[in-house]
Amino acid sequence: MKADLLDTAVLDRVPGWAGQVRQVEPLGGGITNRNFRVTVGDSIFVVRIPASTGDLLGIDRRVEHEASRLAAIAGVGPEVIAFIEPEGALVTRFIAGQPVTDAAVHEPAMLDRIAHALRRIHQCGEVSAGFSPFRVVEAYALTATRHGGRLPAAHERAQAVATAIERAVRPEPPVLCHNDLLNANFIDDGATIRIVDWEYAGMGDRYVGLSRGDVGGPPDRHLGARLRLWRIRHQAFRAVACGCQGSPLQRLDESGLGVTLPERARVVIIGGGVGGTSIAYHLVRRGWRDVVLVERAQLTSGSTFHSAGLVGQLRSTMPLTRLMMDSVALYSRLKDETGIDVGWRPVGSLRLASSRERMEELERQAGWGMSFGLPLELVGADEARRRFPLMVTDGVLGAAFLPSDGYLDPSGLALALAEGARRGGARIHEGVRVTALAISRVGVRQVVTDQGAIEAEVVVNAGGIYAPEIAAMAGLSVPIIPMAHQYLLARIPEPIPDDLPTMRDPDLLVYFRRDANGLVMGGYERNPAPWGLSGIAPDFNNRLLPEDWPRFEPLSQNAVSRVPALEHGQVLKLINGPEAFTPDNEFLLGESAVRGFYLAAGFCAHGIAGAGGMGRAMADWIIDGEPGLDLWKMDLRRFGSQYRSQTYTLARTTEVYSTYYDIHYPNEEREAGRPLRLSPTYARLKELGACFGEKSGWERPNWFSTNAVEPDGQRPTGWAAQHWSPAIASEHRATRERAGLFDETSFAKIEIRGPGALGFLQRLCDNDIDQPVGRITYTQMLNQRGGIECDFTVTRVDEDSFFIVTGTAFGNHDLAWMRRHQPTDGSVLIEDVTSSRACLGIWGPRVRDIVQPLTETNLSTAG
Ligand SMILES: Cc1cc2nc3c(=O)[nH]c(=O)nc-3n(C[C@H](O)[C@H](O)[C@H](O)COP(=O)(O)OP(=O)(O)OC[C@H]3O[C@@H](n4cnc5c(N)ncnc54)[C@H](O)[C@@H]3O)c2cc1C
Incomplete structure (x- = not known):
């Protein structure tokens, strides 16, 4: 010594x-x-x-x-x-x-x-x-x-x-x-x-x-x-x-090291987070070399850099889960492919259940998981603790363990994807801010930046929390609300196993993972904090929000009750960063109403988990015109015009965020922002005891409490008892045996007019709609693979005028599909007239008896 x-x-x-x-x-x-x-x-x-x-x-x-x-x-x-x-x-x-x-x-x-x-x-x-x-x-x-x-x-x-x-x-x-x-x-x-x-x-x-x-x-x-x-x-x-x-x-x-933008490119991607870099990576993998990505600051300087990096795969549907599984497959090979370590740690994940209801949810998830090809297993509380020794099992009934989940370094992921894209021929320009978009009648034409303009066939808005600002350059509004999302970095006195799985405790609203220096602990507060609603500062990059301890306090108390070592731990930092959330907590993907202008944003704190699969689906969407799997739940066309209101979007998004970890039963109704769109019959229906549900902003009676007669058989229990009423059976029986009157005002209604209307509809519809005036035709519109895009009735109102009635939730989608194929010569006009027409329908074997006295027209089958 x-x-x-x-x-x-x-x-x-x-x-x-x-x-x-x-x-x-x-x-x-x-x-x-x-x-x-x-x-x-x-x-x-x-x-x-x-x-x-x-x-x-x-x-x-x-x-x-x-x-x-x-x-x-x-x-x-x-x-x-x-x-x-x-x-x-x-x-x-x-x-x-x-x-x-x-x-x-x-x-x-x-x-x-x-x-x-x-x-x-x-x-x-x-x-x-x-x-x-x-x-x-x-x-x-x-x-x-x-x-x-x-x-x-x-x-x-x-x-x-x-x-x-x-x-x-x-x-x-x-x-x-x-x-x-x-x-x-x-x-x-x-x-x-x-x-x-x-x-x-x-x-x-x-x-x-x-x-x-x-x-x-x-x-x-x-x-x-x-x-x-x-x-x-x-x-x-x-x-x-x-x-x-x-x-x-x-x-x-x-x-020779400055920014020299090309005059034109086949695709311009705006945004250098995990979203934009993944799309660039997948486009070049599919052979599109002429890809340019522009980032206003540096790669990963948006939400990506402050992410907690958890990668979980199980989602509510097969296609959504498939997206996450694709991500995991990609993350495990990216380092070898690009030389950049994304820090992928496939340590597995635990999801705890502390109530019977939650256990039932896990059992159902295990079933879905298996059908999706995920090796999700149910384990007891002791086994959960063996895997995550830092936790106490008080109140825990069991857990689901998914061995292929994990976590990674989010910035590393974006940089690796960017490197892969570059190697495939993509050009990536940092420090280039998009300031405007030029749109023609045909679609998007040019991206204008502070370093010059680029002509482009396809433009992708992968701008994260800034996506609404970029969409506005094309005259569009997108339902994204930035929310301040927080997690804690703490050092704890106990040793942390290297292979500690990630852990979510939804009943306590918190999640955990190991970090090089301790534990990461985050969660979803009951009192979310929307941020940047009146615009985001142009220099908000590489920046965090101030630590918000009062809002985080309930989560940290919950976390300590599950992982007591945190109580004596040393807080290293509370990370508070904004993330783009949507009103239903799913991604916003697809082509917008402006042809060639795509959106990939609103990742709702799952952007890291989803980036790999999302990038692949978006590349397919851009190249093939469709994403290759059913992504309707993420399709931006699912949101109707009501989401142009920021107040409504905010109310919905706040509710969805604050209930993120709750059990979501089928047919769940949201409460925020209601009532919004009302039929002329609304007051009368209310008087009659209607219990309203909501679809695309419309209040619609789900059933009438006055019809609720206790069933002869047993009431359903558990999962099936949620959002259920004995009135459903009574109303069903009444319609089948006598007649039922339905208010269908919420159904989307579209007028197609003009000298080209017939030809236009004949080209898109799979049935023959060249019928006599007054005739109603049920038909679909098909995509290139022969799959169904739209499903509705077309009424011929006049020689050159047609009236389409489609599902309440599909109006926006069907309008976008038709507008995408609308001739650009002005020969066809397409108008959404949903709000200007009410609609009542009556069904059942006794309908003729009820309606015939009200009209001079003979309603018999013979007449
Ligand atoms: C605290 C926190 C924890 C999180 N934890 C997780 C997690 O554990 N797991 C998970 O999966 N996800 C998590 N997320 C979410 C994840 O980080 C995001 O979903 C993801 O990073 C979003 O990526 P993005 O590419 O859409 O956006 P960003 O990373 O924000 O990228 C968008 C980019 O666009 C650029 N841009 C904007 N406007 C322009 C313009 N006009 N011109 C050029 N460029 C422009 C911006 O500068 C920015 O770099 C978390 C998020 C937060 C905030």
Whole structure:
């Protein structure tokens, strides 16, 4: 033990170390510190003792400590064990790994891994000090002069250039920067590039923070140089565009690293989160090479970077589950395919049941799971605890375990998908903001950005919480509400098994997963917090919302009751980030009313789990005109015009979010935003005891309480007893034996008029609708595969005029299908007249007796 080099008084003040230190060895390097490798018990640590020169260099050891802690939380820096004052000594855990050599640092895959680590740092939080290289150089010059030093001859000229650069460069939101990115400070632990030595860290410009990154290699190939030159060129163009000609920066443009957008592309994808990158990846896999993705800031700088990264597969229908299963299949091979580690950990998932009702839900899910090909098994409370030893089983009746679920690193996923897309020929441009869309009568035509315009056949809006803003550029409204969603990162005193499955406890509204430094715990609050309703700031990228502890408190109490170790845990951070939610908690996918303009957004905190399958389905949709599986539940056409009202959309989305973990029985009715659309008979039906349900915003009687006669047989129990009334049987019997009057005002009604109307409908319908005026024809409209797209009746009102009545929930879909095929020469007019017509229908064997006295028309079969 070479205690002579390291003051034992420092070691003894590290909590738990007094008298325990086994070995101390000096480590090489370090101008501003002396570093020691210290062995305590079986663990190895690094102790950094500041050198006295640090003060002259403006190093603040407390800031170094703050930054080191944040870097550790981000999984990039080593774990911080202690900070000993007044010496400012920092104790961290030793990271076993390989140095990143000068040669290795130039490899593209290594550059991506370093970029990935840096991105995590930029997103991990704030320290109390800023760092500006401009100010640092000024301060060093002053210090040197004060100490009798001489400044180099080139200093004055360099200072002038620095001043010009500082003026021309637009300020970026400050992020945590390391500011000393020598490759000697990188350690490759096999999974992540870890970064040590945070003494120069501070809040600053992420690009300028890379400026030491070109040490050790030719600048044109190096990460720091590449990114820095990109930014400088980008900003220089801006300066020139602003009329600041003569800027010294103009010359930098020749370095060839700026944004040069193509004039045209087959597909332009807007948004560089997991959504956009997955679509780009899958388009190139299907052979479409002419794909451009534009991102207004950096890849993964939207909701993607602050995701908790859980990947669960079981959903309510087979096609939705298939989407998630496709994701899992993709995530397990992406690293081999792209060289970028997405951190995929297939540890399995547990879903607990703490009530009989919940157990019944799990049993049903296990049945669905099996029919979907998912190996979901039901386990008892003890087995659940064996798999997740941190939990107590109080109240737990059982659990469902799905071994193929897991979690991953969301930013890594987006970067890997982007890399795969690039390798397949896609071009990805960061720092390019879409400002407008040009639409012609035929459809989308051009994407206008702050760097120029791109002609495009297909445009995909993958803008996450910003998707409504992008849709508005095409005159469309999309029902997305950004919600502040939170999870906690905590370190706990108990050891956490490496293969700890993810765990959801829906009765307590919380979920858990392991993280490099502890546990992640999040959930769905009963009091959700919508955010950004009057617009989102143009610079809201790489940013989180302030921690909202009062709102999170009930969830954390629930979490402690299930995982008691959390009570004595150390909170590392409460992540609060906005995510795009929809009024029914399903994705928004498909082609919009503007031909060629697609939407893929509103992932409702399942975007990471769904990105892989979603990207594949969207690529199929774009290339083949359909997604290849029944995605009606995610089809954006499922939402009618009532969702143009933000108040209504907000009410629905808030209700759906707050009841996310509840058991959702079939035929469940939502309450928020009701009543919205009323038939003229509404008041009368209410008077008659109608119990209303809602469809596409319309209030419709589900049954009349006055008809509820207790059944002769037993009432159903459990699952089947929900949303059930004995009135249903009475009303059914009355209609079958006598007659029943139905208000069908909610049915969607569409008028088709014009000289081309007959030809248009004859082409789309599979039945012959060229019938005499007054005749009603039941027909379908078929897609290319012969599958049914629309199913309705067509009444011939006149030679050139037809009236279509279709299902309440299908109006929007059927309108979109017809408008997609509508001739562009103006010969056919299509109009939604649903709200202007009421409709009553009467059925049953006694109908003629009831209606005949009301009309002079002979209603007999003979007449
Ligand atoms: C706290 C939290 C926890 C979560 N946990 C999970 C989880 O455990 N599992 C899971 O599956 N999902 C989770 N999610 C959800 C998941 O993170 C998102 O669904 C997903 O990241 C959304 O990806 P996206 O590509 O749609 O959006 P984003 O990542 O937001 O990407 C959209 C991009 O579009 C860009 N853009 C916007 N406007 C323009 C423009 N005009 N021009 C150019 N570019 C533009 C933005 O800059 C942005 O980068 C969580 C979300 C949050 C907030």
